[in-house]
Amino acid sequence: NAGVTQTPKFRILKIGQSMTLQCTQDMNHNYMYWYRQDPGMGLKLIYYSVGAGITDKGEVPNGYNVSRSTTEDFPLRLELAAPSQTSVYFCASREFNQPQHFGDGTRLSIL
Amino acid sequence: GQQVMQIPQYQHVQEGEDFTTYCNSSTTLSNIQWYKQRPGGHPVFLIQLVKSGEVKKQKRLTFQFGEAKKNSSLHITATQTTDVGTYFCAGVANSGGSNYKLTFGKGTLLTVNP
Numbered sequence: 560n561a562g563v564t565q566t567p568k569f570r571i572l573k574i575g576q577s578m579t580l581q582c583t584q585d586m587n588h589n590y591m592y593w594y595r596q597d598p599g600m601g602l603k604l605i606y607y608s609v610g611a612g613i614t615d616k617g618e619v620p621n622g623y624n625v626s627r628s629t630t631e632d633f634p635l636r637l638e639l640a641a642p643s644q645t646s647v648y649f650c651a652s653r654e655f656n657q658p659q660h661f662g663d664g665t666r667l668s669i670l
Numbered sequence: 671g672q673q674v675m676q677i678p679q680y681q682h683v684q685e686g687e688d689f690t691t692y693c694n695s696s697t698t699l700s701n702i703q704w705y706k707q708r709p710g711g712h713p714v715f716l717i718q719l720v721k722s723g724e725v726k727k728q729k730r731l732t733f734q735f736g737e738a739k740k741n742s743s744l745h746i747t748a749t750q751t752t753d754v755g756t757y758f759c760a761g762v763a764n765s766g767g768s769n770y771k772l773t774f775g776k777g778t779l780l781t782v783n784p
Contacts, residue, residue: 590770601758601776602713609770617771649712656762658703658715659772 561585565650565662572640572669580635580665582650588660590653591633593617593625595646596664602649608633640669672697674761676775684783689746691778693759700764702735702742703772708755716744716757739764751782 566581584591589610594602604617608627622644624636633652637644645668653659673696683689693702701720705713717726719735719742726733732745742761746753756779760772 592771599779602774604771607771656701656718656720658718659705659713659760660715661712664712 563650563652563660563662565648565665567665568663569666570668572637572667574640574642574669576640577636577638578640580637580648580650580667582633582635582662583631584633584650584652584660585631586652586660587630588652588654589630590655591627592651592653592659593623593633593635594649594651595619595644596649597646605635605648642669645669672761672763672773674759674773674775676759676778678778679776680779680781682781682783683749685751686748689749689753689780691744691757691759691780693742693761693775695740695761695773697740698764699739699761701762702739703760703762704733704742704744705758705760705774706755707758707777711755713758746780749780749782751784754780754782756780 563584592607593605596602603619605623606625608614611630614625627633648665650662651659675694703718704716707713717733722739723737724735730747734743756777758777759775
């Protein structure tokens with residue numbers, strides 16, 4: 560039982576490049592989330608999903624896109640990378656009123 | 671929208687001293703959860719409080735949920751160097767579609783001097 564798996568763990572992008580951060584969970588959780596955490600700061604919600612085929616914007620969605628074609632997978636897409644998107648990205652999943660399980664994070668630098 | 675304020679932002683203590691962090695929500699919560707994040711790590715679930723006035727203990731950690739279900743606290747007795755990290759509270763709103771999301775406080779970074 561791996562929990563929440565994020566890939567890659569580290570990535571350096573050039574300004575304007577695009578990439579997809581992968582997130583998979585094997586706990587059959589309906590709810591999945593993407594957060595970003597800037598150095599010394601809290602967690603900001605980017606997008607979330609309450610089930611396959613359903614996604615919604617969080618607090619800071621601009622510059623990102625998501626899809627949820629299966630219960631297990633919730634990839635996060637950056638289309639035109641900007642320096643302001645340098646951050647640590649955490650994916651998480653949970654069931655209703657249950658604890659949230661986080662992945663190990665993806666450390667992304669945009670230069 | 672719902673806001674969760676957490677104080678203090680930072681706390682430095684000598685090993686053996688006590689530590690408390692406080693959370694206050696702008697709206698009534700269905701439940702509140704606490705997480706710990708070690709430096710370089712990811713947040714890890716500690717506990718969930720659901721009932722008004724609830725108090726739960728985990729060894730040296732004591733968690734409280736206010737009577738109005740809008741505030742909460744985490745108290746650590748006799749801190750140890752292993753307690754170092756950032757402690758986050760996260761509230762679930764008590765109404766409608768908002769209960770899909772946890773609203774995280776900004777966290778309290780605890781450092782412990784041995």
